[in-house]
Amino acid sequence: GNSVTQMEGPVTLSEEAFLTINCTYTATGYPSLFWYVQYPGEGLQLLLKATKADDKGSNKGFEATYRKETTSFHLEKGSVQVSDSAVYFCALRTNAGKSTFGDGTTLTVKP
Amino acid sequence: DTGVSQNPRHKITKRGQNVTFRCDPISEHNRLYWYRQTLGQGPEFLTYFQNEAQLEKSRLLSDRFSAERPKGSFSTLEIQRTEQGDSAMYLCASSPAASGKSYNEQFFGPGTRLTVL
Numbered sequence: 001g002n003s004v005t006q007m008e009g010p011v012t013l014s015e016e017a018f019l020t021i022n023c024t025y026t027a028t029g030y031p032s033l034f035w036y037v038q039y040p041g042e043g044l045q046l047l048l049k050a051t052k053a054d055d056k057g058s059n060k061g062f063e064a065t066y067r068k069e070t071t072s073f074h075l076e077k078g079s080v081q082v083s084d085s086a087v088y089f090c091a092l093r094t095n096a097g098k099s100t101f102g103d104g105t106t107l108t109v110k111p
Numbered sequence: 112d113t114g115v116s117q118n119p120r121h122k123i124t125k126r127g128q129n130v131t132f133r134c135d136p137i138s139e140h141n142r143l144y145w146y147r148q149t150l151g152q153g154p155e156f157l158t159y160f161q162n163e164a165q166l167e168k169s170r171l172l173s174d175r176f177s178a179e180r181p182k183g184s185f186s187t188l189e190i191q192r193t194e195q196g197d198s199a200m201y202l203c204a205s206s207p208a209a210s211g212k213s214y215n216e217q218f219f220g221p222g223t224r225l226t227v228l
Contacts (some may be wrong), residue, residue, distance in 0.1 A: 036219075041223040042124075043115075043202070044154070044204075044219040045219070046218075089153050089154075091153070096143065097166065097167055098156035098159060098167065099154075100167075101154050103151065103153050104151075104152070104153050
C-alpha cells in the first residue's frame with residue numbers, strides 16, 4: 001500500500017535559519033504530492049503541491065521538488081519566521097480519492 | 112465563511128454512548144472525505160463519498176462506525192457504543208470533481224475532537 005515517511009520532530013530553529021523537512025514515499029501508480037500545514041488550534045491547510053516528477057511546488061517562501069528517482073518531496077525554506085511555527089504534514093494521492101499522510105513534523109521557530 | 116464546517120467542535124461522552132458528527136462541505140464540492148487523527152500522528156482515511164455514493168471505506172471503519180451523505184450535500188459520521196480508543200480528532204474534507212491527473216485540493220474543516228471517558 002501507499003505510505004509516507006517524514007523526518008521526526010520536533011524541529012527547533014532560530015529565526016532566519018534554513019529549514020529542511022524530509023519526506024519520502026512509497027506508492028503504486030503515479031502520485032501527486034502535497035505539503036499541508038496545521039497552525040495551533042486550526043485545521044489543515046494546503047501549503048504546496050506537485051503533480052508530476054520534477055515539478056516544484058512553492059508558496060509563502062516554502063518549496064518542494066517532486067523527485068521520482070529518490071521518491072522524495074523534501075520541504076525547504078531559506079529563512080524561517082516565528083510565524084512558521086506549526087505542524088507540517090507530507091501527503092500523497094494516487095487517485096482522486098483518499099490522501100495518505102505522514103505523521104507530521106512539529107516546527108518551532110524562536111526569535 | 113464558505114469553507115468546510117464541522118459540528119460540534121468538541122464532544123465529550125461516556126464509554127458506550129453513541130455520538131454523531133456533522134460535516135458541511137464547500138458548496139458544489141461533490142467529493143467528501145472523513146479522516147481520523149490521533150495525537151502525534153497524521154490523519155488516517157476513514158471513508159469518502161462522491162455525491163451520495165460511498166465509494167471507499169477503510170478497514171479502520173469498524174461496524175460501530177457509519178457514515179451517510181443522503182442528499183449529496185452534508186454528511187454525518189456516527190459512532191455507536193463508543194470506546195476510549197475512539198478518542199481522536201475527526202476531520203472532514205471536500206473537493207470538487209477531479210479532472211485529468213491534476214488531483215484537486217482537499218479543503219479540510221476544523222475537525223471535531225471526541226473524548227470518550
